[in-house]
Amino acid sequence: MFEKRSWIRLPRNVVIGHGVIEETGQMLSELHLSGTPLIVTSSTPKVIATDRVTEQLASDPPVELVETARFSSVEHVIERAQAESAGYLLGIGGGTVIDVAKMAADELGVGFVSVPTAASHDGIVSGRGSIPEGTTRHSVAADPPLGVIADTAIIAEAPWKYTTAGCADIISNYTAVRDWQLAARLKNAEYSEYAGALSRMTAEMLVGNADSINQGLEDSAWIVMKALVSSGVAMSIADSSRPASGAEHLISHQLDRIAEDTALHGHQVGVASITTEYLHSGQDGNWQNVHDALSNIGAPTTVAELGHSAEDFTEAMTTAHEIRDRYTILGNGVSEAAAREAARVTGVI
Ligand SMILES: NC(=O)C1=CN([C@@H]2O[C@H](COP(=O)(O)OP(=O)(O)OC[C@H]3O[C@@H](n4cnc5c(N)ncnc54)[C@H](O)[C@@H]3O)[C@@H](O)[C@H]2O)C=CC1
Numbered sequence: 003m004f005e006k007r008s009w010i011r012l013p014r015n016v017v018i019g020h021g022v023i024e025e026t027g028q029m030l031s032e033l034h035l036s037g038t039p040l041i042v043t044s045s046t047p048k049v050i051a052t053d054r055v056t057e058q059l060a061s062d063p064p065v066e067l068v069e070t071a072r073f074s075s076v077e078h079v080i081e082r083a084q085a086e087s088a089g090y091l092l093g094i095g096g097g098t099v100i101d102v103a104k105m106a107a108d109e110l111g112v113g114f115v116s117v118p119t120a121a122s123h124d125g126i127v128s129g130r131g132s133i134p135e136g137t138t139r140h141s142v143a144a145d146p147p148l149g150v151i152a153d154t155a156i157i158a159e160a161p162w163k164y165t166t167a168g169c170a171d172i173i174s175n176y177t178a179v180r181d182w183q184l185a186a187r188l189k190n191a192e193y194s195e196y197a198g199a200l201s202r203m204t205a206e207m208l209v210g211n212a213d214s215i216n217q218g219l220e221d222s223a224w225i226v227m228k229a230l231v232s233s234g235v236a237m238s239i240a241d242s243s244r245p246a247s248g249a250e251h252l253i254s255h256q257l258d259r260i261a262e263d264t265a266l267h268g269h270q271v272g273v274a275s276i277t278t279e280y281l282h283s284g285q286d287g288n289w290q291n292v293h294d295a296l297s298n299i300g301a302p303t304t305v306a307e308l309g310h311s312a313e314d315f316t317e318a319m320t321t322a323h324e325i326r327d328r329y330t331i332l333g334n335g336v337s338e339a340a341a342r343e344a345a346r347v348t349g350v351i
C-alpha cells in the first residue's frame with residue numbers, strides 16, 4: 003500500500019519591502035481575520051513599528067509587552083488574549099516576541115501574523131517556536147504565521163548584529179542539509195529532495211549576494227529577509243526544521259545551556275557549522291568556504307568573538323548529540339580530543 007503523505011503549512015501572504023508596514027491593515031483584511039487582535043510586542047518595536055500598525059486598525063487594540071521568551075510569557079499572552087476576546091494575534095518585534103505570540107496563537111487556536119523588525123533568524127517566518135527554560139530549550143512545532151509583513155526600512159535600522167546573525171543562520175543550512183542527507187543514508191531518516199535543494203540554494207544565493215550585504219544598506223535587509231522566508235518554506239515543505247537545523251544547531255542549543263552568557267543564535271550556529279563542515283569533509287574540505295562566507299558578511303568565526311570559552315565550546319560539541327533524537331555528523335558523540343582538534347584546525351578556538 004502507498005503510505006507516503008505530506009502536509010505543508012505555509013504562510014498565505016508574505017509582504018517584504020520598503021514601507022510595507024503601512025499595508026498591514028490591507029493584509030489583515032485580505033486574510034479575513036475577524037475581531038480585534040491582541041498585539042504582542044516589546045519596548046523598542048512598540049515605538050518604531052507598533053503605533054504605525056494600530057493607526058491602521060478600526061479600533062484601538064490591546065497591546066501586551068513581552069521582553070523575554072519564557073513559558074510564563076506565553077501563558078500571560080494566552081490569558082490576556084482570552085480576557086480581551088482577541089480574534090487573532092499580531093507579533094511585532096524580534097524573534098522573542100514572534101516566538102511567544104506564535105506559540106500562544108497555536109495554543110489558543112487563533113490566527114497569527116508576524117511583523118519582524120529584525121532579520122535575526124528564520125524562526126520569524128517558520129512553523130517552530132523555541133523557548134529556553136532553565137537548563138534546557140524547547141523547540142516545538144506551531145502553526146506558521148498566516149501572514150508576514152517585513153518592512154525593510156525598519157529592519158535596516160535594527161542593530162547590524164541581528165542582520166549578520168540572520169545571514170549566519172542561513173549559511174548554516176549547508177551543514178544542516180549535509181547532516182540530513184547523512185541521517186537519510188545511515189538511519190533511513192525521511193529526506194525531502196525539494197526541501198534540501200531549496201535550503202541549500204537559499205544559502206548559495208545569500209553567499210552569492212554577500213557583496214551587497216553591508217551595514218546601512220536597505221538592500222541587505224531585503225536579501226536577508228528573502229533568504230529567511232525561503233528557509234522557512236523549506237522547513238514547511240519538510241514539516242521539520244531538518245533543512246535548516248543540523249549538528250551546528252545542536253551545538254548552539256547546548257551552548258545556550260552550558261555557557262553563562264549566550265551569544266545570538268545565528269552567530270553561534272555559524273561558528274559551530276565551521277567545525278561540523280570540517281567533521282564532514284576533513285581538513286581540505288569546505289570548512290574554509292563556510293568560514294569565508296561568515297567572515298565576508300562580518301559574522302563571528304571564533305568562539306572568542308561569541309564571548310564563549312574554548313572549554314564550553316568543546317563540551318557543547320561532545321555532548322550536543324544527547325539533546326535530541328536527530329542523527330548528525332556528531333553520531334553517538336565525538337571525543338573531546340576530536341572536538342578540540344576540529345575547533346583548533348578551523349581556527350574556531
Ligand atoms: N523559532 C525558532 O525557530 C527560533 C527561535 N529563536 C528564539 O528567538 C529569540 C531571539 O530572537 P532575536 O530576534 O535574536 O532577539 P530578540 O527578539 O530578543 O530581540 C533583541 C532585541 O532587539 C530589539 N529590536 C528588535 N527589532 C529592533 C529594531 N528594528 N531596532 C532596534 N531594536 C530592535 C528587541 O526589542 C530586543 O530588545 C530567542 O528567544 C531564541 O530562543 C532563535 C532561533 C530560532
Ligand SMILES: O=C(CO)COP(=O)(O)O
Pocket residue numbers: 123124125130132141171243246247251252
Ligand atoms: O533555528 C532553527 C532553524 O534555523 C530551528 O531549529 P530547531 O528546530 O533546532 O530549533
Ligand SMILES: [Zn+2]
Pocket residue numbers: 123124171246247251267271
Ligand atoms: Zn536557526
